[in-house]
Amino acid sequence: MLFEITSAALDPQRLIDHVRKDESGAVALFSGVVRNENLGRRVLYLEYDAYPEMAERVMREIAEEAMGRWPITDVAMQHRTGRLKIGETSLVVAVSAPHRKEAFEACHALVDRFKEVVPVWKKEVWEGGEEWIEGEAVRHE
Amino acid sequence: MLFEITSAALDPQRLIDHVRKDESGAVALFSGVVRNENLGRRVLYLEYDAYPEMAERVMREIAEEAMGRWPITDVAMQHRTGRLKIGETSLVVAVSAPHRKEAFEACHALVDRFKEVVPVWKKEVWEGGEEWIEGEAVRHE
Amino acid sequence: MKAKVRLFARLSELAGTREAEVELGEGLTAGEVYQALCGRYTALSGLKGSIRYAVNGEYAEPGHPVAGGDEVALIPPVSGGADAV
């Protein structure tokens, strides 16, 4: 398992190599990329803030939940902080499993869960304004 | 779009870079990896054969089907041929989309469809024997 | 007896700081630590409904007691990743 909050560029290949095991036939990977538009606004860049120590701990918790729920072999996640341009990768989640169905399901569920509970925040900056985007105020514990 | 049958090592990062567009917020990727066991047999290596010209054409067809069915922005696929060791990647499918749900669904469906119709075959070689693995004899046209 | 408070994202911009110290006196809960901060940084007021708390890096209820040396974090609704949906 590998969980990282980092200001450096993310590296999907490293996460694929990390999760791959000799018994895993499938790796599913999600890469979240900064796009040029949101809610009809032309985005200039995003800025990410995080509570790194807690984020890495919560990532481990949700990964362990997923390992208990699906027959998967490993999980790795990275989230980037700081200013990200259009096209840069903010989040990578990789899951390995013997079979692809479980790899896809667990990877998708982990991305959903990440966005609910991992303490990372994004600010959208557009021409003439900016706003901290806030997710649903869910309480999960 | 990018469709390749190649005897060289596959490159997931290149496919991610290829499918990513400024309007896509999500890239889902599948990497099929040679695993050490199948049907209880200890696999030594796999050998892949393909009909490359037709395979690249059929990949394009199923990608276009997917582009018509889901709001996705691009698709790329590579399959490797020749002898592959445990842990080497035989298939990579990458899909970009504005949102992750469609990226995951289309990527998963494309891997399923690839295995039904793209003319690529694998031979499993284990201690003391070998066998061409044959999928379901489906007829889809 | 003091606790360290960490602020992130919109909350840190509203308060103009990413860290603060709060005197616990007879003892405070996580929610009361937030109320104490509101007295000092008035721009933080009125956000109680959307804030979650963490004590020493783990999510905690507003009523969770805070001990001397604890690290309390005010957690606005998280929004990691890139795509909205």
Place this chain on the structure above:
Amino acid sequence: MKAKVRLFARLSELAGTREAEVELGEGLTAGEVYQALCGRYTALSGLKGSIRYAVNGEYAEPGHPVAGGDEVALIPPVSGGADAV
């Protein structure tokens, strides 16, 4: 008037070749091209139920007519990728 035939995977091992030429005579279908090959490479016999055909790189029914210069491929059940399920 001849067609080129391509063989892959198990079929190429059974025939001992990856390519063959078949004389079309008065005209043959894709399925008849396979039957003609079975006369030459007897190990290919009996696989009709599992073979699909492609003519010039596109899947075709067994009854698809083959013209001179066409490329006919005998396609055993495909099995790309790595994981079984």
